[in-house]
Each structure stands twice: as structure tokens, then as C-alpha cells.
Amino acid sequence: MFVLPRAHSLHFAVAAMGAERVRAGRPPEHGMHPRDEHQEEPPLSGLHAGEGIFDSQMALPFPAEAAPQPLEKVVKRDGREEPFDRRKIAEGIVRAAGSPDFSRDLADSLANAVALYLQKTLGGRPPTVDQVHDAVERVLIHMGHIPAALAHARHRERRARVRKLREGDFRAVMSELREARDGAPEGGFDWAAVRVRNSQGVTGAWDRDRIAVALVRESGLARELADLVAAEVEAQIAQAGIQTMTTSLLRELAGAKLVEHGLRGARDRQRRLGVPVYDTARILRGQTAESMHGNPETTGRLLADALKREYALAEVFSPEVAEAHLSGDLHLSPLARVDRLFAGAHDLAGAARHGVRLHGGLPFAPPPETPDTLLAQWLKWHSLLGPLFSARMTWDGANLLAAPFLENLSNADMAQFARMTVYEFAYHALTRGADAPQTRLRLCWSTPPAWKDREAVGPGGKLTGEPVGKYLPAARRLAAALLTVLAEGGRDALPFAEPVVEVVLDETVFADERGMELLGPLAALAGTGGAVRALFDRNPNADARPGGLRAQRVTLNLPRAAFAAGSFGGLCAGLDRLVKLAAQAHVEKRRFTEELLVAGDRGPLGLLAGEWLGGDALRAEDLAFEVAVTGLRECLDALPETAHADAETRAAHAARIMDRLAHACRDQARRHGFPLPPASDTDTETAARFARLDSGAHPGPVAALLEMRPELEGAEYTPGTALEPDTDTAPLPRLRREGAAHALMDTATAAVTLTGAARNPEEIVALLRNTFRETACLGLRFK
Incomplete structure (x- = not known):
């Protein structure tokens, strides 16, 4: 290691003692007294006999006076006084020595000797920190612990250097570095022969200045400090005699120097992200659970996911949020796709009105003229928008917005269009990557209140002059046809995994006898186990529809919150804290998303950020951020007020918990200025992750839950807000x-x-x- 030179009294003392032993024909050895072994020990009476067991060993010039009072204070560098503590001296000696052979008992004895020396030399006055360090080094030398004395001196020098750097005093340290470099022997290391290879494989000559520039750019260091680190890296390379190196090695060496100087924040900002070679080898060979039965595309995605996950935890989210996710207090969905939005609700208006344009606004196809071209462009839009979302993509009112193209189709042609739609989306789901969002088709029986005055788009992208509600008959026919095809299933009558159909039901579908045209196929599909959901719309005057664009979901671990609270009242306070932390995570994701949107249609979210779709460009203000919960059932099991209560009591407490959650979300939404809708997370993987982490962090409460549910073989949480x-x-x-x-x-x-x-x-x-x-x-x- 390169050590900055310092004119310290310890080095001269050690050198003098070594010379004395060489003149006597004996080299200095560790553990031997540095004085001539034939020299007689002074009598105990001359050194305040009885005051310390080391009096006979320390031939130091003490004044001949009465024994002083024990030390009580030590003066810090800022002038403050603190109690004198021999244990701190012993701990410092052990830490500086860094040797397993240097026992704590020995350090305690040496600390007593240091205290005795300070008492006799200072006459009871409180010593300064530097005087304590001087005494430690002198005692170590006179007691024969030369390596420990040198180690203590180096540790002291390093601490002093870090202190100077933190105070902004770069000149003193740089002058020492220049002194060391000027004193190097001529004709030493040949820097002209050093070659550096970058990540693109390009090799160049050694240039120390490039390290300093990179440190300033990446970690925000002052240029003087960056020059110091670069010079120390250069000295280390020269000492090791390295002729060929990579930028990765230089980054690691610079990072080690930043840590040595106590600049961990700068180290974190300039470190290299990646996957260890061992893990990479196992992924590429299909030896992990994720890459087994995969292909090269699968392994590439896994490696990219690992990189993005690490970046998200290190750069997008604060340490508090990252720790909360890693420990299991909450779940960030999903970290491997941090540069995507969580979910989006879209409609066909963009494709029907403007056709298809590629990334950057490049025209690809004009507005559709026929049902077939409408379906083709719909699917093209779906494949273009899919990579921008991580969880789900919902085509809102799909049947209603497609109806102007289909109103003149016969029943047979309508059934054929529905069959083509189902099979095309199902095929897309089978051939997409594992990280693609789920496809959902939302079907309407009635015109949504927010769309009452919306003008329909017909063939050729032309406005029809009629509201979308005029095409309800064709929309209802299409909805029934889609549900019928899905109920029939695919080959061998197996149900389709996708598209998932969401059917919006309001009072009119139940009040109108024609509603069975929709309810019948819906019930048939549900009875076959098909992918279908019924959504209830009980507010006929709503001026907005749930959905839109959700940038992120943060899921709260309700069982753990109950473990920590121990009571219902404590849980409410814990929920406030968790929602505040979730809001902080959303603020950080929102800031990151804004950075992605800055480039407009040239950026990674260009298809949403561009204005050529006919609407306004996406802004961060248009995004909502979900705060979801899971494990409500186990949360109630863990609370003493509800663990053994009847179903109605548990339901009442569950409603109170959700009311507190909604209140906390509204409060944080007002504070931060963006929507924080509460939701239920029914993802089984999130619930399983929480259960697994809680089994290790809270084994007692989890074991108590298992006793209440003996049918379970291991820890398991009920997804979402299910109570039974x-x-x-x-x-x-x-x-x-x-x-x-x-x-x-x-x-x-x-x-x-x-x-x-x-x-x-x-x-x-x-x-x-x-x-x-x-x-x-x-x-x-x-x-």
C-alpha cells in the first residue's frame, strides 16, 4: 500500500532503537525490550513503587514528585472535555494493531501503562487527544511492540488525512503526495509502457487525469480531491508493477481509495454495477431456477434484470426505501423493470384516428379502413406499447370503440372477428417474453358516463359525428361474441390464459332483460375456469373511470406491521409510518420517471411522451401511484383483538384498517401533489415473498399463525384483502x-x-x- 510520508517522532524513535541494537550486534525483534539487555533495571523506589505493574519496565523520564491524581478528563480537538476512558485506548490499540495475536488483555495492560505515563508527565492535567496518541506510541515502543507502534502511527496518519479531506484541506495532503513522488528514484516505473483497455475493448495510453475527470463527473468530488485519489491509484499501480489493466480494475482501485478516505457516498456513486462471474456462469448454463429450460434470450433477460434491480436499489430509491424492500416491510413492483410504468389503460382511439407510428413518430401505417386492418393495427399498437409497462395493459372499452368499424357485420362475420381477436392476443401472450405485461380487454354493456359526449372514430380515422353510445348494439354483439369464443377455449377446449377479460357491469345490465345477452356468455366463461373478471360500476354519474396510467405499486406487509405493533392501536400508527415510506418511494420513482420523459419522443418512453398521437404528451402529473396491501387475513390473526374474534368483528376491524390506510394515502397525496390510490395486491408471489421473509425475521409470530391454521405446511399469507x-x-x-x-x-x-x-x-x-x-x-x- 502506498503510504504518504510524515515526519513523525515515532519513526525517528524506532530508527534510533534499531540502530542501537545493530551496533550491539543484535537486530531489533518483536516482543524484545529495545534497551540493551545487559542494562540494569532501575530500582522500584525511584519510580513511585506500587503505582503500576509497568513501572519497572518503562525507563521513561518521570519527574520525581508525588503521585498525581488519576486522570478524569480528556480534551477533544474542538476543545470539549470528555471522561477519560482506558477502554477506548485499549480498543484503539487492538484496532490499529490488526493482529489476532494481539489480545485484549495485553491491550488493557498497555492502556494502563499509557494512563500511568500521562499521570506522571502531565501532573494530573487532562491530556489532549494528540497527547494520548503520543503516549500510546511511546509506551508501545518502550514495551517492545514495534510493529504495533508502527501500525498505530499509520492508522493515526490515515485518520489525520481523512480529517483534512473532510475539512477541505487538499493542499496539505497533495504536498505530501508530491513530496513522495519527487523522491522516487529516477528510471523507475515506465508509464509509457502502461496500456489501459476500456469496456469497448479499445486500448489507450496511461492518463492519470482521466481518472480524476471521471471521479468528478460520476461522484461529484472536488477536483483537488479527485486529483489526490487519482495520484494514489497511480502510486499503487507503480508499486504493484502493473503494465496492462482495464477500466474495471481502475474503478475498483479508485473505489478502495475513496473508502479509505471515508468517502463512502462517492464510492457508491462511482461503483460498477454487474453480476458476479460465478452467478453469470450459472445463469448462462441454465443452472439456476430462473434460467432452467430457458434459451439465450432468457439468460440475457435475467442478466439485464439483475443489473436494473441493482441500479434501482442503489440509484433510484433512497437507502431507507431500499432497506424496507429488502427486509420485507414493503415490496416495490417490480425492481427489474424500474424504467417502465406499472400499468396502463388505453383505448383504440389513437390507432383508429392516427394509424400506427413507430418510435420517434415515424409513420408506419395510415388509419385503418376495415375491421381486419383495425385488428392488425390494434395488435401492432399492443406490441409497441407492451415494453413500456411491467404488470398489465388494459384496452378500456375495447368493444365500444371498435364498434363503428363493425356495425354492418353479420353475426357470422362478427363471430369471426371475435375469434381472430382472441387467437391473435392469445398467440401474442404465448410468444412474448416473460417480462411482458398481462393483456386485459375491458368490455362495456353501457356507455361510461365519462364518454357520453365522446365522438366516435370510424374507418379512415374520420370522426363519425355521432357519440360512441350510438354504436352500443354493435358493441354488445362484439362483447358477447368475444366471451363465447373464450368460453369455447382453444385446442382440446383448454381455457385461454390471455387475454383476461374484464366485464363492467352496472344496474342496467341486470335491469334489462337483454342483459342476459352478456351475462349468459360471461357466466359460461366463468364456469369453465376462463380468465374473466366482473367489475361493478355502481355510480352512474361518475365523471372518471378507474385506471389511467399507474407508474408504480408499493405493497405493504400487513402481517409484519401487526407483529411489530402488537395491538390494533399500534397498527394504525404503524400504517401511517408505512404509507409515508411508500409515498417516499413513489416520490423517488416519479423523479426518475420525469428524467425518462425529458427526452420526449426520443427517449425510452417516447411512445407515451410524444405529442403526435393527437393528444397531449405524457407528463409526470398524469401518473397515479398505488399503495396496495396484502395479508389482511394474517394481520387480523396476529392482533390480540381479532385473533379469535367472530367473522363480523374481524370484518369491522378490517374495514377500520382500510379506512386508516385510505386516510393516510389521502394525507400523503395532499403533501406530495399526486394521486395515491389504495388497492389490494392479489399477486401470490408478493404474498409468498413476505411470508418467506417473515419466517426468518419473526419466527415466533409466524409459528403462532401456523398453529391457528394447521392445514398449512409452511408459512403462507393470503393475497390481498381476503378475510376468509x-x-x-x-x-x-x-x-x-x-x-x-x-x-x-x-x-x-x-x-x-x-x-x-x-x-x-x-x-x-x-x-x-x-x-x-x-x-x-x-x-x-x-x-
């Missing part, structure tokens, strides 16, 4: 209880498992009608 198992044969009472919590959220669905007679379409229609009219559930998802 969804395997009941009469789900309506359960849905009433869960609906109380739904009423306080922006989006949520309750699970219903259909078995036996419950798969009968008439039973399903009755369940839909009763759930809509008798509960506050926002929706149902069928299993």
Missing part, C-alpha cells in the same frame, strides 16, 4: 364482509372458486346480481 377462504359453497356472506373493505379502495376484486353446482351459469348470474346489489365488492375474479 374462497372455497365456501355460499360465498355471499363472505363477500358482504369483504366488500366493507373494498368500499375504501380504488381497485380490488374478491376471489370466488366455483365447484360442482356452482358452475351452473344460472347460479353464476344470480351470484353476480346479488353481489352487485347486496355488497360493496368492487369486483369478482373466478377460479
